Amino acid sequence: MRLTVIGFDADDTLWHNERFFQLTQARFAELMADHAGADHLGERLIEAEKRNIAHYGFGVKGFTLSMIETAIEVSEGRVPASVLAEILAAGREMLSHPIELLPDVRPVIESLSDRYRIMLVTKGDLIDQERKLAQSGLGDLFDAVEIVSDKKPAIYAEVFARHGEGAERGLMAGNSLKSDVIPMIEAGGWGVHVPHELTWALEHAEAPLTHPRFAELPDLSGLPALIERIES
Known part of the structure; x- marks a missing residue:
């Protein structure tokens, strides 16, 4: 044919592409180390991404929002605003990564x-x-x-x-x-x-x-x- x-x-x-997501997730684990271990945090992040695909779609923006949601959940709302700001900055950096x-x-x-x-x-x-x-x-x-x-x-x-x-x-x-x-x-x-x-x-x-x-x-x-x- x-x-x-x-x-x-x-x-x-x-x-x-995926390497930038994994590097950012490693940074996310460092920022949240006082609230959750890396493995548990990763599991909760995947759960959030699954829930959010229908709302935010695929890509960096949905990933960043899922990180913020996960940070709030695992810390029971105690995550500092400064950490949330760093998560947002990491997301913005992903949107300019080199090809x-x-x-x-x-x-x-x-x-x-x-x-x-x-x-x-x-x-x-x-x-x-x-x-x-x-x-x-x-x-x-x-x-x-x-x-x-x-x-x-x-x-x-x-x-x-x-x-x-x-x-x-x-x-x-x-x-x-x-x-x-x-x-x-x-x-x-x-x-x-x-x-x-x-x-x-x-x-x-x-x-x-x-x-x-x-x-x-x-x-x-x-x-x-x-x-x-x-x-x-």
Whole structure:
């Protein structure tokens, strides 16, 4: 089958991202050391993030608000205002972190751009995702950019139909099984898992190893050869 659109996730597929969340969470643990141990604090933070995704969405702003909520909860309202101010400052700093591309990203996309429509499909805060794309220097390589509130099969079906010939003739490459791979396969397309060394706990899922439209690569450099095999 001839593919028409190749989709890419952004964070931790094209550039590093999760490392900044983990560094900030470590700082959060230091700030809250008088109120909770790091493990307990991390568990409470994950619970808060799960509750808040529906309200705040994905990204730095929701993460920062979840840290503040967790700080208030674990301290039973005794957390000093100065600590809350430092949490807010840490969140603002995350919104300006530098962009560091992962290996082979630009050459791989360039090698595919003559034969396929290239689309970026990412979720999170609109302003922050636009900033990262602009600073990455990759914006000129994409025929379409979709910044969505969440990644569900219906979303993939809609954007691949709008920018190509449907998910059935599309491929999505990303580091998250839960967001980039499984829902794309459920929409009828190819889902290619490109693991990153750091993955947010809420993005973990079981790989659909037996599905004929699932593939896994150690890095993006193998994507052009994989596509050739799919189309052969």
